Amino acid sequence: MDFLRPDTVMDLSNIRAALIRMEDTIVFNLIERAKFPRQPSSYQKGGIAIPDFDGSFVDWILREEEIVHAKLRRYQSPDEIPFFPDDLPEPILPPISYPPVLYPHPNKVNVNDHIKDFYVNDIVPSICQDGEQEENLGSSSLCDVECLRSLSRRIHFGRFVAESKFLTERETMTAMIKAKDMAGLGAAITNSAVEKQVLARLKKKAETYGIDPNLKSSPNDKKVDADAVVAMYENWVIPLTKEVEVEYLLHRLHEEV
Ligand SMILES: O=C(O)C(=O)C[C@]1(C(=O)O)C=C[C@@H](O)C=C1
Numbered sequence: 669m670d671f672l673r674p675d676t677v678m679d680l681s682n683i684r685a686a687l688i689r690m691e692d693t694i695v696f697n698l699i700e701r702a703k704f705p706r707q708p709s710s711y712q713k714g715g716i717a718i719p720d721f722d723g724s725f726v727d728w729i730l731r732e733e734e735i736v737h738a739k740l741r742r743y744q745s746p747d748e749i750p751f752f753p754d755d756l757p758e759p760i761l762p763p764i765s766y767p768p769v770l771y772p773h774p775n776k777v778n779v780n781d782h783i784k785d786f787y788v789n790d791i792v793p794s795i796c797q798d799g800e801q802e803e804n805l806g807s808s809s810l811c812d813v814e815c816l817r818s819l820s821r822r823i824h825f826g827r828f829v830a831e832s833k834f835l836t837e838r839e840t841m842t843a844m845i846k847a848k849d850m851a852g853l854g855a856a857i858t859n860s861a862v863e864k865q866v867l868a869r870l871k872k873k874a875e876t877y878g879i880d881p882n883l884k885s886s887p888n889d890k891k892v893d894a895d896a897v898v899a900m901y902e903n904w905v906i907p908l909t910k911e912v913e914v915e916y917l918l919h920r921l922h923e924e925v
Contacts, residue, residue: 669682669683669685671746671747671766672764672766674767677746678769678831678832679832680829680833680836683829684862686825687866688869690822691866691869691873692877693818694818694819694822695873695874695877695897696877697814697815697818698815698874698892698897699878699892701792701795701808701812701814701815702892702893703811704796704801704807705796705798705799705800705801705808706797706800707792707800707801707804707805707809708800709800709805710726710805710808710809711724711725711726712724716805725805726812726813729810729812729813730751730752730812730813730816731751731755733813734751734755734756735755735756737750738750738758739757739759739761740759740760740761741759741764744763744764744766745766746766746769746770746774747821747824747825747828748821749775749780749820749821750780751780751781753775769831770827770828771831771919774827774916774919776919777827777912777916777919778824779824779908779915780816780820782908783819783820783823784816786903786904787812787815787819790903790904791896791900794893794899794900795892795893795896795897819905822905822909823908823909823912825909826908826911826912826913827912829857829909829913830857830913830914830916830917831920833856833913834917834920840856841853841856841917844856844917845917845918845920848918850918853913853914853917857910857917866901867898867901867902871894871895871897871898874893874894874897877891877892878890878891878892878894879891
């Protein structure tokens with residue numbers, strides 16, 4: 669998939685190949701995070717005192733990193749959506765003129781707050797031991813940032829999936845968008861067979877990557893709970909990707925149709 673070549677971006681098999689590759693990144697990021705305990709204070713507003721910042725320690729790191737990445741023009745790339753869009757500086761590198769592949773204001777669809785919410789409240793408790801290690805607060809929070817960023821990129825890729833599906837079913841989808849038929853759109857973008865494949869593949873990946881091939885398999889050797897990774901996709905990642913797809917399509921009506 670090459671964002672400078674729209675035909676490659678709108679090819680559903682290329683999009684799915686990119687989603688499959690992102691599974692590896694997400695599983696490895698979760699494995700890294702699972703090395704540390706839950707670290708509850710890193711997610712609480714004021715849990716760690718930060719001068720002039722009204723948020724959690726993880727929020728602060730995320731925002732600081734996004735400021736640097738924005739300078740490197742990360743958020744000009746069509747597949748990157750920041751968590752702190754209002755706080756970001758202009759890039760220091762010259763702009764790249766990406767040909768438009770999505771409707772004019774695709775970043776209006778932003779479910780990052782929702783992603784942060786399920787990640788902190790559901791995923792971290794399901795993959796990490798209870799407790800806090802003061803000396804590793806920085807390390808675990810940097811892992812959180814990687815997890816959040818990779819989940820956000822995956823889920824917001826729903827916009828490309830939706831546009832690609834729209835282009836192949838323009839007439840029916842236009843009618844549904846005009847009628848604000850969310851259930852119809854939800855059904856139109858759903859492919860249950862693909863979802864089953866995603867979950868089966870993910871279980872295999874989490875089991876395989878989560879164990880050192882040189883060690884004999886025992887529950888204690890596992891670096892991440894494969895069932896928790898699958899549950900995360902089943903309960904959050906796929907449903908939110910679908911929500912992004914439907915929301916993207918609904919916005920499309922106002923922008924172009
Ligand atoms: O591959 C697709 O067609 C997608 O829309 C992506 C995805 C997913 O999140 O993995 C979401 C909805 C479909 O039901 C199948 C899979």
